[in-house]
Amino acid sequence: MCSPPPHSPEIVYSWVFNEFPSFVVEDSRRFISQETGNLYISKVQTSDVGSYICLVKNTVTNARVLSPPTPLTLRNDGVMGEYEPKIEVHFPFIVTAAKGTTVKMECFALGNPVPTITWVKVNGYIPGKARLRKSQAVLEIPNVQLDDAGMYECRAENSRGKNSFRGQLQVYTYPHWVAKLNDTQLDSGSPLRWECKATGKPRPTYRWLKNGVPLLLQSRVEMVNGVLMIHNVNQSDAGMYQCLAENKYGAIYGSAELKILASAPTFTLNQLKKTIIITKDQEVIIECKPQGSPKPTITWKKGDKAVRENKRIAILPDGSLRILNASKSDEGEYVCQGENVFGSAEIIASVSVKEPTRIELTPKRTELTVGESVVLNCKAIHDASLDVTFYWTLKGQPIDFEKEGGHFESIRQASSADLMIRNILLMHAGRYGCRVQTTADSVSDEAELLVRGPPGPPGIVIVEEISESTATLSWSPATDNHSPISSYNLQARSPFSLGWQTVKTVPEIITGDMESAMAVDLNPWVEYEFRVVATNPIGTGDPSTPSRMIRTNEAVPKTTPTNVRGGSGRRHELVIAWEPVSEEFQNGEGFGYIVAFRPNGTRGWKEKMVTSSEASKFIYRDESVPPLTPFEVKVGVYNNKGDGPFSQIVIICSAEGEPTAAPTDVKATSVSVSEILVAWKHIKESLGRPQGFEICYRKDMEQEDAAETIKTRGNESSVILTGLEGNTLYHFTVRAYNGAGYGPPSSEVSATTKKSPPSQAPNNLRWEQQGSQLSLDWEPVRPLANESEVMGYKVFYRQEGHSNSQIIETQKPQAVVPLPDAGVYIIEVRACSEGGDGTASSQIRVSSYSGGKITSAQSTLHTLSTSSSSVTLLLALMIPSTSW
Numbered sequence: 001m002c003s004p005p006p007h008s009p010e011i012v013y014s015w016v017f018n019e020f021p022s023f024v025v026e027d028s029r030r031f032i033s034q035e036t037g038n039l040y041i042s043k044v045q046t047s048d049v050g051s052y053i054c055l056v057k058n059t060v061t062n063a064r065v066l067s068p069p070t071p072l073t074l075r076n077d078g079v080m081g082e083y084e085p086k087i088e089v090h091f092p093f094i095v096t097a098a099k100g101t102t103v104k105m106e107c108f109a110l111g112n113p114v115p116t117i118t119w120v121k122v123n124g125y126i127p128g129k130a131r132l133r134k135s136q137a138v139l140e141i142p143n144v145q146l147d148d149a150g151m152y153e154c155r156a157e158n159s160r161g162k163n164s165f166r167g168q169l170q171v172y173t174y175p176h177w178v179a180k181l182n183d184t185q186l187d188s189g190s191p192l193r194w195e196c197k198a199t200g201k202p203r204p205t206y207r208w209l210k211n212g213v214p215l216l217l218q219s220r221v222e223m224v225n226g227v228l229m230i231h232n233v234n235q236s237d238a239g240m241y242q243c244l245a246e247n248k249y250g251a252i253y254g255s256a257e258l259k260i261l262a263s264a265p266t267f268t269l270n271q272l273k274k275t276i277i278i279t280k281d282q283e284v285i286i287e288c289k290p291q292g293s294p295k296p297t298i299t300w301k302k303g304d305k306a307v308r309e310n311k312r313i314a315i316l317p318d319g320s321l322r323i324l325n326a327s328k329s330d331e332g333e334y335v336c337q338g339e340n341v342f343g344s345a346e347i348i349a350s351v352s353v354k355e356p357t358r359i360e361l362t363p364k365r366t367e368l369t370v371g372e373s374v375v376l377n378c379k380a381i382h383d384a385s386l387d388v389t390f391y392w393t394l395k396g397q398p399i400d401f402e403k404e405g406g407h408f409e410s411i412r413q414a415s416s417a418d419l420m421i422r423n424i425l426l427m428h429a430g431r432y433g434c435r436v437q438t439t440a441d442s443v444s445d446e447a448e449l450l451v452r453g454p455p456g457p458p459g460i461v462i463v464e465e466i467s468e469s470t471a472t473l474s475w476s477p478a479t480d481n482h483s484p485i486s487s488y489n490l491q492a493r494s495p496f497s498l499g500w501q502t503v504k505t506v507p508e509i510i511t512g513d514m515e516s517a518m519a520v521d522l523n524p525w526v527e528y529e530f531r532v533v534a535t536n537p538i539g540t541g542d543p544s545t546p547s548r549m550i551r552t553n554e555a556v557p558k559t560t561p562t563n564v565r566g567g568s569g570r571r572h573e574l575v576i577a578w579e580p581v582s583e584e585f586q587n588g589e590g591f592g593y594i595v596a597f598r599p600n601g602t603r604g605w606k607e608k609m610v611t612s613s614e615a616s617k618f619i620y621r622d623e624s625v626p627p628l629t630p631f632e633v634k635v636g637v638y639n640n641k642g643d644g645p646f647s648q649i650v651i652i653c654s655a656e657g658e659p660t661a662a663p664t665d666v667k668a669t670s671v672s673v674s675e676i677l678v679a680w681k682h683i684k685e686s687l688g689r690p691q692g693f694e695i696c697y698r699k700d701m702e703q704e705d706a707a708e709t710i711k712t713r714g715n716e717s718s719v720i721l722t723g724l725e726g727n728t729l730y731h732f733t734v735r736a737y738n739g740a741g742y743g744p745p746s747s748e749v750s751a752t753t754k755k756s757p758p759s760q761a762p763n764n765l766r767w768e769q770q771g772s773q774l775s776l777d778w779e780p781v782r783p784l785a786n787e788s789e790v791m792g793y794k795v796f797y798r799q800e801g802h803s804n805s806q807i808i809e810t811q812k813p814q815a816v817v818p819l820p821d822a823g824v825y826i827i828e829v830r831a832c833s834e835g836g837d838g839t840a841s842s843q844i845r846v847s848s849y850s851g852g853k854i855t856s857a858q859s860t861l862h863t864l865s866t867s868s869s870s871v872t873l874l875l876a877l878m879i880p881s882t883s884w
Contacts, residue, residue: 002037002054002067013037016053016066024052028116028135031108033089040088042110049074084161085115089137090154091167098249099173099201103141104133107154109163115156122151122166146171146201174250175200181243181256187293188262192230196243196254204245211239235260261293264343271347277386277440279356281325286349288319290338296345301335326353354440357382361434361445367482368424369538370453378434378445379416386438390417393433426453426481452482455534455541463547464516468524468555468587474516478534478541485512489533490519491543494526496584500543512536524555524587554588557581557637557644561593564635564647567617568739569655571627574620576652578635586613590640593618600630600651609638627740629654659690659736659743666734668751673726673788673835676751679718680734690736695719696745700729711737726756726835727786755788758838762793762813762829765841769819774827774846777814781831781838788833800824800845819848 002013013032015024024039026032031040037054054067091105109115117136119126127148130141141148149171155164179197186192198204206226208215215221215228222229226245230237243254267290278284290296298319300307309315312324319338323330331353337346358381366374380388392399392410399419401408407428411418421428429451435444459476466472478485488510491500506518512534522528529546559581567575576595593610595618610618630653636646663680671677678695692714698707712719724730729752733745762778769775781790795815798805800823808815809832819825825846831838 001070002039002056004037004054004056004067005065007056007058010059011037012057012059014055014057015039016055018050020053026134029114031089031134031137033106033108034104035089035106038089040108040110042108042114043112044072044074046074048072080112082112082160085109085111085156085158085163087154087156087163087165090165091152093167095167095169097144097169097171099145099171100143103144103148103169105139105152105154105167105169106137107139107156107165108137109156111156111158111160113158113160115158115162118155118157120153120155122153124150144169144171146173171201172247172249173199173201175204175245175247175252177245177252177254180254181241183257183259185259185261186233187295188234188260189232189294192228192233192237192258194228194241194243194256196226196245198226198245198252200245200247200249202247204247207244207246209242209244212242215241233258233260235262262342263291263293265290265292265296265338265340265345267291267338267345267347274347275350275352277352277354278326279354279383279441280327281356282441284323284326284330284351285316286321286323286334286336286351288321288336288338288347290319290336290345292338292340292342292345294340296338296340299337299339301337302332307334323351326351328353354383354386357386357388357436357438357441357443359434359436359443359445361447363447365448365450367450367452370424370426370451372424373420373422374424374449376419376421376432376434376447376449377416378419378436380436380443382415382436382438383440386440388415389437391435391437392417392419393435394428395430396433421449424449424451426451450482452538454539455480455483455485455536457542458488458532458534458544461530461532461544461547463530463550466550466552468553469520469522471519471522471528471530471550471552472516473519473530473532473547475532475544477515478532478544480512480534480536481538481541483536483538485534485536487512487535488514488517489535489540490517491531491533492519492522493529493531493546494523494584496526496582500531522552523584524552525589526584527551554639554641556642557585557587557591557639559585560637560645560647561635562647564633564650564652566633566652567619567655569619570740571655571657572621572623572625573655574622574625574629574631574652575617575655576620576633576635577617578647580614580616581637583613586637586639587644588639588641590638592638594636594638594643594646595620595633596636596646597631597633597652600632625654627654627657655740656738658741659738661736662744663693663734663736663746666732666746666749668730668732668749670751670754671720673754673756674722674724676721676724676730676732676753677718678721678732678734678749680746681717682736690743691738692716693734693736694742695721696733696735697721697730699725700731700750724753726753728753754835755786755833757833757835758783758787758790758831760784760831761839762831762841765829765844767844767846769846769848772819772848774817774819774825775814776817776827776829778829778841780813783831783833788835790831790838791833792831794830794832794837795827796830796840797825797827800826819846822849823847 013034015032016022017024024030029042041048049072051069051071053069056065087109089106089108095105097103107117119139127141130139133140149169151166151168153164153166155162175198177198179195181194181196208223208228217223220231238258238260240255240257245252276284288298300315300321307313314322316322321334331351334349334351335346337344360379362377368374378390382388399408401410407422409420411420429449431446431448433444433446435442456479458478461473461475464472464474490503490505492503493500503519504521506520510517527549529549531543531546533543534541561578561581563579565577567577569575591613593615594607595610596605596607598605608618630651632649633652634646634649637644661683663682665681667679669677692712694709694711696707696709729750731748731750733748735745736743758781760781762781764779767774767776783790792809792811793813795808795817796805797817817827825848826843828843829841
């Protein structure tokens with residue numbers, strides 16, 4: 001026994017065996033009731049001996065409480081024999097559960113052997129959603145519904161016998177509203193009927209309250225099954241009412257307010273004074289709807305006299321006055337009065353009867369051609385006191401003059417309006433409506449506009465039959481747009497065509513009454529789409545929707561390769577080349593080429609098949625064929641349907657041999673620090689004519705396979721190699737080549753590139769200006785050991801703003817520079833050597849004045865000593881002020 005302490009809300013039970021956290025594991029022999037917390041062991045075993053503690057856990061707070069330990073010992077004074085099941089734990093005789101909740105029913109039995117538990121529903125089936133827990137000791141039914149109610153039976157059985165227990169499951173539902181109350185306003189003296197309706201199990205009962213106090217039956221008050229009726233309501237009945245629906249499991253409330261209206265008649269502002277303008281023979285209704293409680297009584301007067309009802313004049317149930325077939329005699333002021341016990345009110349309406357408006361729309365029917373213009377005139381004959389407004393429609397829809405692309409324009413005059421339609425289109429055809437609106441009436445008329453234009457697109461194009469070069473097509477006629485169709489044009493498109501192209505047909509001319517034709521002269525085995533275009537005297541219309549894509553049947557190819565010619569090739573080879581046949585003309589699958597050739601002057605052809613449709617070359621090799629042997633050659637075509645024709649016969653020679661002689665008299669000459677000139681001679685051959693020469697070169701310490709090459713074309717006999725390293729030994733060989741291959745190499749020759757030019761720039765430049773000349777000198781440049789010797793110097797000078805420099809060459813470190821023109825001169829100096837020009841000195845800038853002379857007394861010696869590569873100096877000259 002667990003004997004748990006008082007608790008709220010639900011708790012969960014478990015048992016600790018000997019010490020925490022070793023828990024008792026439930027199975028078919030051991031069961032913990034979650035209703036009482038008790039632990040049941042149907043058949044004790046030696047392993048069950050020990051200390052047991054009941055652990056209670058609160059499901060909300062997770063607080064835990066442990067019971068005192070209960071020892072279980074094993075008696076040695078006897079052995080328990082087998083016995084039939086004895087149900088120790090079972091659910092109540094009556095189990096009640098709310099709809100939608102989960103029901104758990106427990107059933108456990110003691111016995112030896114251990115009993116087996118089964119469940120049945122008497123006179124029914126266990127719900128499919130039910131689950132058996134804890135070795136079938138618990139039947140759990142989730143989301144219980146009304147049809148789950150009934151008698152349930154738990155059966156315990158072993159080899160010694162069986163036992164059972166039955167209990168009733170009752171499912172109840174709380175009351176739930178089906179119809180609720182709504183706030184209500186009633187006139188004094190009106191009847192009230194309120195109904196509230198609720199469902200529930202057991203069925204709910206109803207009670208009524210007013211302002212929180214139970215409502216009592218009276219002579220005017222009735223309450224039957226949720227229906228409240230009050231006769232002849234008055235102010236004392238106003239208040240807040242509640243309907244209470246309840247069963248033994250719960251109650252729900254519905255509330256509504258009852259307001260009793262009591263007021264003198266009043267009219268809204270828009271009813272107080274109104275003027276009604278109508279035309280003769282029209283119907284007019286003058287509204288009179290006063291607000292008041294109780295409902296006001298309505299009376300009508302015209303002037304001072306009461307309105308008498310007759311066949312034309314009647315007071316409607318809502319109080320409004322209706323006048324049929326109005327005439328001038330009906331003009332005047334009408335007064336409507338509403339009255340109840342609390343007071344009265346009235347409104348006045350003035351009725352004016354005018355002559356009816358008439359309309360003239362011309363022309364009534366017009367036929368036009370696309371691009372033409374037309375004017376429709378709409379004239380109104382109306383009462384002079386009335387304003388008129390004109391509205392234009394097309395096909396029942398208002399014309400939007402701002403969004404019609406300038407096609408429509410409305411021209412308004414005093415009592416008429418013109419609709420101008422410019423550059424008319426097919427879409428502008430239809431019925432045009434003119435509506436004239438006045439304050440008294442509205443009249444309208446229609447005119448029909450028929451537009452002739454090019455045909456519409458023909459209907460869907462169907463491919464009826466296909467052959468190698470023809471396709472039989474049919475289509476549904478195009479809309480003629482009021483001008484008979486004179487002819488149809490058939491067009492086709494394939495992956496090889498530039499868009500849609502007109503195709504030849506049978507018959508050659510397709511007249512407008514025809515709906516089928518045959519396209520001819522199509523290419524076999526090509527995918528085509530077709531469309532049809534209709535023409536009438538006005539023009540050609542839009543094309544039809546393209547047909548489905550179809551492929552014409554296969555046929556033997558008829559197109560031969562073009563431009564059959566020879567190629568270069570190697571010795572003993574016959575190279576035959578051609579322009580491949582386009583896929584458009586291959587006429588079927590399995591397309592290929594047949595290459596036929598024979599030595600010139602012989603009779604038998606040798607044929608070879610080339611299976612690739614994209615092939616453009618065939619090489620025939622025969623060691624016995626001498627170079628430049630002439631052959632007759634032709635190339636044919638074939639596909640899976642058969643062999644096609646051959647091309648015209650052409651003469652092609654076999655490949656020439658590769659060059660046999662090596663170039664002679666090869667020489668290599670150093671040109672600069674990075675360039676070497678290689679020259680050679682070649683003996684002319686009858687066979688193996690060279691197309692050019694290949695020069696192979698490498699550095700002295702490099703292996704032959706590291707050598708680089710450069711090729712020439714034609715009969716060149718020399719080449720300058722550039723981009724070489726300075727002061728480096730190179731080795732060279734030369735050999736001829738052509739399409740057949742390479743000839744033997746020449747003997748190897750060698751040359752060394754020149755040393756690099758001096759890296760030191762001329763320094764310590766000094767100069768003196770004497771009139772239009774400048775005397776310039778500098779320190780000699782001394783090259784390094786790996787640099788070229790200085791052979792002289794170059795003085796570069798130019799006027800500022802000019803790009804080309806003039807050069808003075810000198811062997812000595814001095815020079816005289818002419819300054820013939822006025823302006824600023826820029827001067828620099830470089831050492832020159834066989835390796836090229838060295839580093840430039842720093843630039844100097846000198847001003848020269850045209851016509852001015854500087855005497856020796858006025859000259860100034862200037863010195864520039866710097867290692868910078870670019871220094872700018874402004875030379876200040878001592879010039880007498882009179883020279884300015």
